[in-house]
Amino acid sequence: MLLSAHPSGNGNRLKDGLTYGLAFIFLFLFRLNLPAEEINREISLQGEWRFEIGDNLDYAESSFDDSQWEKIEVPGAWENEGFPGYDGYAWYRITFHVPRGLRNKNLILKLGQIDDVDRTYFNGKLIGGEGDFPPKYRTAYDVSRHYEIPTTFVNFDDENVLSLRVFDLQGSGGIVRGDVGLYSKTDILKLKVDLSGMWNFRPGDRPEWAAADFDDSGWRMIPVPGFWEQQGFPNLDGFAWYRKYVRLSAPLTDKKLILILGKINDVDEVFFNGAQIGAIGRANPENDDEKNSFRNIERAYFIPPYLLQANATNTIAVRVYDFSKKGGIYAGYIGITTREEFLRYSKRKKEPN
Numbered sequence: 001m002l003l004s005a006h007p008s009g010n011g012n013r014l015k016d017g018l019t020y021g022l023a024f025i026f027l028f029l030f031r032l033n034l035p036a037e038e039i040n041r042e043i044s045l046q047g048e049w050r051f052e053i054g055d056n057l058d059y060a061e062s063s064f065d066d067s068q069w070e071k072i073e074v075p076g077a078w079e080n081e082g083f084p085g086y087d088g089y090a091w092y093r094i095t096f097h098v099p100r101g102l103r104n105k106n107l108i109l110k111l112g113q114i115d116d117v118d119r120t121y122f123n124g125k126l127i128g129g130e131g132d133f134p135p136k137y138r139t140a141y142d143v144s145r146h147y148e149i150p151t152t153f154v155n156f157d158d159e160n161v162l163s164l165r166v167f168d169l170q171g172s173g174g175i176v177r178g179d180v181g182l183y184s185k186t187d188i189l190k191l192k193v194d195l196s197g198m199w200n201f202r203p204g205d206r207p208e209w210a211a212a213d214f215d216d217s218g219w220r221m222i223p224v225p226g227f228w229e230q231q232g233f234p235n236l237d238g239f240a241w242y243r244k245y246v247r248l249s250a251p252l253t254d255k256k257l258i259l260i261l262g263k264i265n266d267v268d269e270v271f272f273n274g275a276q277i278g279a280i281g282r283a284n285p286e287n288d289d290e291k292n293s294f295r296n297i298e299r300a301y302f303i304p305p306y307l308l309q310a311n312a313t314n315t316i317a318v319r320v321y322d323f324s325k326k327g328g329i330y331a332g333y334i335g336i337t338t339r340e341e342f343l344r345y346s347k348r349k350k351e352p353n
Contacts, residue, residue, distance in 0.1 A: 042102055043182040045094060045162070049074045051081075055089035055165070060121040062161040066093045075112050075180055077172035087173060092164040098182070100157040105184040107154065111145035112178015114166060118145065119230065121163040122153050125198070125223055129230045133167050136234070144178060148225060148331065150196035189345040191260070191335035192252060195244055195316070199224045199329075201231075205239035205319070212274040212315040216243050225262050228328035239283075242318040242329060246336070250310040256339040257308065261299035262332025264320055266291060270301050271317040273309065277301045283321040291323050298332055300342065 051072035058064055072081045078090060109127065111120065116139040117131030128147035131140030154160060166174060200219040208214055222231035228240065248257075259277070261270065267281025278301035281294040308314065320328060337345075 039108070039183050039185050041179065041181045041183050042105075042107075043096060043098070045096065045180045045182065046074060048072070050093040051078065051090065053083065053086060053088070053090045055091070057165075059091045059093065060124055060126075060163045060165065062124045062163075064093075064163075069093070072174075074175045075177050076174070077115070077176050078168075078174040079172055081174075083173075087168050087170055089165070089167050090174065092162075092166065092175065094162050095159050096162070096182075097158070098154055098156055098160050102154075102182075102184065103151070103156045106186075107149040107151070108183045108185060109145075109147045109149055109162070110179060110181055110183055111147070111164070111175060112180050113141065113144055113176055114164075115139075115141040115172050115174060115176050116169055117167040119165045120145070120147055121165075122149055123155065123160055124163070125153050126226070126231055127153070127223060128226060131167075132234065137167075137169065139169065141176075148196075149182075150223060150334075151194055152197035153223075188348050189260070189333050189337060190341050191333060191337050192257075192341075193246060193248070193336040194334070195246065195336065196224060196334040198222065200243040201228065201240065203233060203236050203238075203240045205241070209241045209243070210271040210274060210276070210317045210319070214243075214317075219243070224329045224334055225331050226328065227265070227326040227330045228322075229326055231328075236327060237322050237324050239319065239321050240327070242316075242320065244316045246314050246316065247312065248308060248310060248314055248336075253305075253308040253310040256305065257303045258337050258339055258342045259301045259303055259316065260333045260335055260337060260342075261301070261318065262329055262334050263296060264299055264318075264329050265295040265327050266323050267294050267321045268299065269319040270299070271315075271319075272301075272303050273307045273315055274317075275304070275307055277303055277307070281321075302339070303336075 048071050050066040050069040052069045072078060078086065117133050119129035120127055127149055130143045130145060132138040198221045200216045201222045202219045222228065224242065228236055259270065259272065267283060269279040270277055280297055280299060285291050318329065
């Protein structure tokens, strides 16, 4: 194993799966080098939002009643909207309709620049954030916010609630500038199964967490993709595991399938129904250059057909090691596609911009 060896308890099945799966890794693993993607604004979110100073995590919930909050224009510093000299915590909320026609598009929330720190929730679920809140304050005033929205979080043809927790240390505060809105981008990979959304997650490292029948009901659930530091684990470096369950139809399991796991910071081992199907990187690399080479690789792993269970629960387990700073399955496509679709995707990525 590339991360570090540990007993799996899966015997020859795991060994055979590793041999079979690794034969395809070199065919289907590559650095992300996407052609230019078309970004379209679908819904403008500029204009009037609800606003409240102070801090209460209940404000993130989509069911929270914000009807008594003040109204504020976005984008714009809150000092220019009737809160001069205010530094500290504040919350923004807006409710908007997402049409059914966006269901099959890859959606991105663009919030421009936020002074200084934010955590952003879509229908009560955390989708991203930049900077760090006190006591380990770190500003991100000059970072443009672009957050991917898992389609499973969206209420299509219905109302959706966007909630932002913001902290400003000094000077201007809030959603200060930028083209704020909901955008779609050209979908150059068609997923047969979208696995973005909530995954079971636990820091630490135990070999039995790879097993298909392991009971992870007591684990936390966090959204994927996204750095785990933004999901309530701000100081986590080292090992952690993700687990996800998926049912596959019989027609789909008759095809050759690829598991897509986006970008992972920093290294990973991936198990499907208890058998390892791939890995990238080592937990003890020889130098810093090797460390830095893993995080921008898009993970794609062939699933050996004999591991697929039709019309039954299939288990995906991902063992991740983070060297420092941000960690986890943090960006990109998350799901299952066919080999044919993946090859089309690969060819598009090799086309000149």
